[in-house]
Amino acid sequence: MAPKDPLLGPLKVCVLNLQSDGNVVTDSHPHLSSCCELLEQVLRKGLQQPVLSLVHRDYWHCFEQLHHQDTCGRLSTLSLAVEQTRVCRKLLSAQGRGRYFLRLALSRKALSQCFTHLLHTPRVLEWYSPALSILRNEEFLEPLMSLLLVLSHMEFKLDVENCSFLDESWLLPVRDVYEVVPCQEVGMVLRYLSGRVFILELMPGSQAHVDRFISPGDIIDEINGTSLRNSKNGQAGVILSRLRGCPLSIGVLRWRAHDGTVYRPLVKLLRTLRTENPHLQLGPTPCPQTASSSQRPASQCLKEGRIVYIVKYLGKANIGMFGGKEVLQHAIPQVLHKNLPSKEVLLDMKETHLTCTDRNSSLKLFEHHYPEISCVGRFAQPDYTVFAFCVAESPETPQSTGFYCVAFRASSVKECEDIVCRIATGFKHTEWFV
Template identity: 35%
Template sequence: MSISDPLIKDLKGHILEATKASFNGPLLDTQPFILPLCQVLEAIFRKGLNNAVHSAFGLTKRDYWSWVEKTAHTSAGLQGCFKRTVEAVATNQSVTTPQGRGRLFIRHALKSKCLHVPVETVVRMKCNDGVYEEDSIIGNEILGEIFLSLLYQCSHIDFDPKLENASFLDETWQLPIYQEYELVPCMDLGVYLGHVSGRAVVVRVEDGSVAAEDNKIEVGDVIDEAFGICINGWRRGRVSSLLRQKRGLPVSLKVIKGHYADGSVYPGIVPLLQRLHLDVNSLQEQFREVALAESQETSLINNQLEGQTVQYLGSISVGSSGDVSKIEHAVIAVSNQNRPAIGVILVTGEIGVQTLLKTNRKMILNHSYTEISSCGRRNDMPDYFAYIAGDTSCSISSHFMCYVFKAVTVEQSRDILLTLADGFHRTHWAV
């Protein structure tokens, strides 16, 4: 057998991508290389696997999860995190097949940095026991070492997959969007469920109900957990019974969304929708209309948040009064502090004013118009402007701060003050 293998080459490429991306923080499921990385790992675990097992019922087939689980129980001196990972997978109620458990193990082991441990038992400890054929990667002396070295490299990368998102691993590697919600206490969520293949699929949502708010729960969604309890395999009526038992408590739900952000239906849910006689094409059209509307709304908000580029000079306390007369002195006091000016974007919205760093748009100031008592500028420094805000609503606040800025031009300073004045009725400003 050649000492090279296409699967090893693919794995090297994915690990290189992961290593580069990890410099920016833990790797989430949203990274595009996570899915192909997991798929190629599974392909290597399956290549050359001797899956024929003699039992009292004759020859049966096993998947790689079988020997991984057995290794955790029979091999002494292995890492504790590996054994805890295997136990977590074995007791997980979201997966029921060896394929699902194997896939969940790969995701768990990437996060806990122990995927190399079972492979070590075959490659280094020679505990193959006929599990892998000679034409496999793990069973080959040279390729096994190469694979093991790549898994060691994985153990230095911070993977952070959403492990709760496991319910469809029995059928597919393709993951849905997984959301967690906490709804207000109620007796009736306004949700009607259809039970198929052990899953609770939303078939109708009442308009104006708690569940319908902001499209949290939609037709085609699958309720995965309620109040921290996995409801896969539950009979009809048990969810309603659980709601009655938890009466008066916030309703915590974990939901598998029936569609992606672009409105396309999650493929794993399609067979369930069809068995419940739901029109998949009609649903997808609805989802895409909502996604388009949300995209347009987001675009509008982003346009509104473009704001004005100015310099932020700093702030100073002006005492227990936020009167406009305090602005002239505050502007001089802050400018005399000789602090380095910070490039910012000043966003005047419908309900308040936000100040974002120009470099990364991180918010450093946020005041509602009800907190702002006055705004203005000095006649002799017309490119400087400021506003005064209390630590709560200005009508009851006992402490006020003045925030001072420098505009690019005198005209920009004037226009910003006019916009601020339009935002609240109490403002007095000087030009």
């Protein structure tokens, strides 16, 4: 029986497991990290270290050399992947760059092509030991290339921006993007630790606190495309100050992993944070995608990752030329006295505006930006579940159309309070610039 390399068997099992699902492979696939780790071991096996050199050679240096060999433009796919890896500021080590490169190759269906270029570059292939390396053993090379060809025909949809922990681990954190409307302050207390920007606290009433998208223990990975990996104290504050009043796109790394446990590479750092801040409370994962339907009230649902409230739309009434909060207690009864049939609607409060959609027909009833809303509040009656807001029907010419009071009924007092607070905070924090 012909000898077998101990890495090829487990690699074949991982490839078959990835292939068996028949779907697109994402970062959450349970066998992805094992497959990548085995590919890494194949590339490191038999890699010889240079004599009289202080730099430890890793497989990333091999692919980087292939990029230098591309003098005629023949290796365009490889060159683009290598160049993208080299300029990524979230990577600090050769190990991290090599892992990032492998993920790029999988995403672009170019893994077998990259290995083929390596095998056809003698000057780089000589770095591998003929006695130990799979790449220089013809008997092992054929089954390896067959597996790489299978991987190159599979569909990988990987978040290549989620790479800040590749220096330490193949296991990646949950990464989300937090879109923030223009505001003066987001309202986060930050702590810089080991080149990471941790969130310690959210200021009550701030945009971050109201949005409920981010929680203490999470890490700010980037702001508007600027990486905060290995950042110095105060760097995030400088960026946020420079972008004050502008829309923000904040990349967030969650302290909680895909399986609900603490993300393992963060255990020691979170322990240090708690030692320094005994009152630190790691909040629940605020990303609504992770919450099961059994954890949400029946009066809430998810739409594009946001919590949407299911309420009763009671109707609206014209209240004249004044839309201040003082008119609500008189305006709401005007709507109720109409005795219009109520509709079950979805009230979706987005970053800059709210929409009301008929739950049964999915027909959008209306949409209002927060600056159009003049006031919002609850009706002072025994059950306190009726709330309303006043809005100019035509904001461009409010003097000719007047204001309308739009009324709803929530399922509970608490939910009524939450909705009113979210609408109020929406037009409090939203700013429009000319």
